[in-house]
Amino acid sequence: MTQLIEQYIDSLLRDPHAAPPEEMDAGTAAFVRAMVAAGTTKPTAIVRARIWQQALNNAKMKNGMQNHVIALPHSTNGHHHSLSALPAQQPSVSSRFRGILTLAAACALVLFGILLLTMARIPADTQNLTGAEQSSGSPTPTETATPLATSTPVPMATVVAPDAAIEQVIEYTIRPGDTLLGIIQSLPFSFSDPHIVDKIIALNPTVNISQLTPGETILIPVPTPAPTLVPTLPGTRLPSNLAAIMNDLQSLSGEADAGRVSFEAMACSACHDNEAISTLTEMLWQSAEDIIRRLPQFSGYTVEMYLVESIIHPSAYVVPGYANLMPDSYRENLTLQQLADLIAYMRSFAQPARTPTSTPISATDIPIVVTSDELLTATEIIARATETAVEEMLQLTATQLIQEATREAAVAGSPTPTAVPAEVTTYTIQSGDTLLDIALRFDTTLPILAELNPQLDFTNCDFTRLSGGSNCTVLLRVGDTLIVPEHHEGQPIITTSTPIPSHNATVTPIPTATPA
Amino acid sequence: MKPQPSNNDEAAILRSARHDLNLFAPLYERYVDRIYAYCLRRVNSASDAEDLTSLIFTRAMNGIHDYRGGSVAAWLFRIAHNTVVNHYRDKKPQLPLPDDVDEAFESTLIDDLLSAEEQRTAIRLVSTLPPESQNLIWLRVNGLNSSEIGEVVGKSAGAVRTELYRLFKNLRAQFVRELER
Numbered sequence: 268m269t270q271l272i273e274q275y276i277d278s279l280l281r282d283p284h285a286a287p288p289e290e291m292d293a294g295t296a297a298f299v300r301a302m303v304a305a306g307t308t309k310p311t312a313i314v315r316a317r318i319w320q321q322a323l324n325n326a327k328m329k330n331g332m333q334n335h336v337i338a339l340p341h342s343t344n345g346h347h348h349s350l351s352a353l354p355a356q357q358p359s360v361s362s363r364f365r366g367i368l369t370l371a372a373a374c375a376l377v378l379f380g381i382l383l384l385t386m387a388r389i390p391a392d393t394q395n396l397t398g399a400e401q402s403s404g405s406p407t408p409t410e411t412a413t414p415l416a417t418s419t420p421v422p423m424a425t426v427v428a429p430d431a432a433i434e435q436v437i438e439y440t441i442r443p444g445d446t447l448l449g450i451i452q453s454l455p456f457s458f459s460d461p462h463i464v465d466k467i468i469a470l471n472p473t474v475n476i477s478q479l480t481p482g483e484t485i486l487i488p489v490p491t492p493a494p495t496l497v498p499t500l501p502g503t504r505l506p507s508n509l510a511a512i513m514n515d516l517q518s519l520s521g522e523a524d525a526g527r528v529s530f531e532a533m534a535c536s537a538c539h540d541n542e543a544i545s546t547l548t549e550m551l552w553q554s555a556e557d558i559i560r561r562l563p564q565f566s567g568y569t570v571e572m573y574l575v576e577s578i579i580h581p582s583a584y585v586v587p588g589y590a591n592l593m594p595d596s597y598r599e600n601l602t603l604q605q606l607a608d609l610i611a612y613m614r615s616f617a618q619p620a621r622t623p624t625s626t627p628i629s630a631t632d633i634p635i636v637v638t639s640d641e642l643l644t645a646t647e648i649i650a651r652a653t654e655t656a657v658e659e660m661l662q663l664t665a666t667q668l669i670q671e672a673t674r675e676a677a678v679a680g681s682p683t684p685t686a687v688p689a690e691v692t693t694y695t696i697q698s699g700d701t702l703l704d705i706a707l708r709f710d711t712t713l714p715i716l717a718e719l720n721p722q723l724d725f726t727n728c729d730f731t732r733l734s735g736g737s738n739c740t741v742l743l744r745v746g747d748t749l750i751v752p753e754h755h756e757g758q759p760i761i762t763t764s765t766p767i768p769s770h771n772a773t774v775t776p777i778p779t780a781t782p783a
Numbered sequence: 784m785k786p787q788p789s790n791n792d793e794a795a796i797l798r799s800a801r802h803d804l805n806l807f808a809p810l811y812e813r814y815v816d817r818i819y820a821y822c823l824r825r826v827n828s829a830s831d832a833e834d835l836t837s838l839i840f841t842r843a844m845n846g847i848h849d850y851r852g853g854s855v856a857a858w859l860f861r862i863a864h865n866t867v868v869n870h871y872r873d874k875k876p877q878l879p880l881p882d883d884v885d886e887a888f889e890s891t892l893i894d895d896l897l898s899a900e901e902q903r904t905a906i907r908l909v910s911t912l913p914p915e916s917q918n919l920i921w922l923r924v925n926g927l928n929s930s931e932i933g934e935v936v937g938k939s940a941g942a943v944r945t946e947l948y949r950l951f952k953n954l955r956a957q958f959v960r961e962l963e964r
Binding site for chain 2: 269272273276277280294295297298300301302303304305306307308309310314315317318319321322323325326327329473587729
């Protein structure tokens with residue numbers, strides 16, 4: 268019996284969905300499955316990155332290599348943020364970047380619409396959508412959001428874990444000629460984040476970003492949900508129900524190669540090439556097969572049907588262990604033919620014997636053309652951004668010390684010294700904001716934001732960590748106002764500055780956000 | 784899907800990392816999930832597991848010259864085992880309250896609830912065993928074979944195999960009984 272148990276343990280370690288040996292009874296199989304599942308809880312990508320950063324820094328510190336890796340800057344004039352730090356003699360790139368940012372802002376608005384849709388989860392949303400958008404091919408955010416927002420009495424609450432903002436990362440394998448800027452520009456989503464360079468550097472402490480080595484893997488944060496890039500084609504909307512789609516699909520034959528192209532174009536691979544986030548592309552078919560065999564709720568489903576449903580209603584069933592990340596918007600953008608192609612593409616992985624030439628092109632294969640101008644600029648950005656990262660680290664430590672002092676002083680009964688800055692201002696929460704983003708934007712830290720905004724409910728937060736720890740959850744509501752430290756560099760942020768009279772100044776009470 | 788790396792590859796990585804610690808990264812990628820999972824089950828706290836895992840890899844990189852051939856997995860897990868034991872020694876024993884199972888299963892599907900319940904049962908049953916036995920089980924579940932476990936805890940492979948046999952037999956019986964209740 269134990270031989271069988273050990274055998275099953277090993278096959279589960281290779282494949283979490285492996286079937287038990289035939290001779291094994293159901294109880295023992297359940298026992299082994301539970302043991303292996305309980306005993307192999309993986310860290311999230313961000314935890315994994317954090318552990319490595321810490322371990323490597325500590326090890327290097329001990330080996331006396333610290334100075335080689337992090338040259339401490341002696342900058343006195345505040346922080347350079349990557350984008351404002353672009354040198355003036357590179358107008359072509361910086362203006363291009365600005366253009367991209369404008370585009371990104373528009374993109375973020377559309378995303379907000381998608382987010383509202385996903386969160387409202389109205390059962391009959393298919394009809395709602397069709398009704399709301401029949402007038403135009405590419406819906407503006409207001410068109411998409413308004414009908415749903417007015418039809419739902421539920422307050423729109425954004426539940427944000429600071430980590431969640433950068434929790435989704437993809438791995439990018441460096442190819443010859445890559446530069447950081449080139450990579451950022453080539454990825455469909457990364458330019459929407461003004462802090463992308465800082466985040467990439469923070470995620471990749473071991474990588475010398477100014478001199479990328481081909482073959483090296485770097486982590487790139489992905490915003491959630493990944494934007495859909497395929498334009499809506501009017502008149503090609505999918506039938507509203509699954510059965511009708513399946514019926515229509517029968518008359519079409521899918522083309523795996525075309526499916527692969529759509530898969531890349533819609534940035535599906537951004538998530539599906541990373542098993543920490545979602546089922547791997549090449550496992551989608553097999554995983555679907557497995558799920559419909561295992562779960563009674565899918566009896567009568569074909570693999571195709573399951574996959575189609577997963578694409579058009581991603582939240583109908585979410586595989587345990589994965590978050591409900593997939594945007595709910597694909598059904599608005601896909602044509603029947605694209606759907607057929609995608610299914611064919613996924614089916615192409617069903618045969619165990621695959622020729623190496625049919626390996627799917629991943630997001631990392633996006634061709635990147637780099638000029639020497641860009642190379643220079645990227646190096647420039649990195650030099651500045653590294654300074655920022657180090658300063659942030661130093662600042663965090665200082666804050667920790669102050670916090671420690673505050674706590675001790677409070678115990679001693681003396682008046683509390685405060686880390687709260689004298690000059691504060693207000694910030695209105697935008698959709699997609701996380702507290703960590705806001706902290707980074709205003710060069711501050713979570714503890715200080717907590718201090719300034721007593722109305723915020725920090726659940727399970729560990730203030731000794733920059734990110735608040737993996738369980739840290741804070742409810743933010745779009746449109747609410749936060750008190751934030753005055754930003755020194757006067758970056759264009761819509762704010763009104765008010766000096767705070769004292770540490771205990773009353774903050775206008777803000778209703779606590781209720782989760783929808 | 785991924786090709787199983789041979790121990791020779793890993794030893795080569797270790798050799799190259801002696802000159803540049805950045806080259807330790809592939810080995811980290813290969814083992815971080817297992818080391819973290821092992822720590823998490825031994826200390827039942829996600830934040831402690833994170834700190835311990837980072838400490839373990841720090842020690843591995845600092846002790847890279849101490850590797851004298853043999854299984855790299857056993858070498859790493861021996862460091863992990865010692866680090867966890869020291870952690871216990873330094874810290875007052877904590878109530879074993881697993882804090883990760885519920886997080887992983889936010890779904891309300893019956894299937895997942897059952898699976899979470901089974902995992903909790905497994906964790907609870909193992910936590911009633913003496914620490915040495917718990918150690919053997921979580922090492923085994925994280926892919927070490929009997930002789931590697933023997934290297935970690937300083938026993939013969941045969942002794943480990945016998946002990947694991949006994950443990951699995953008892954646990955399985957208790958597990959099936961509990962679930963029938």
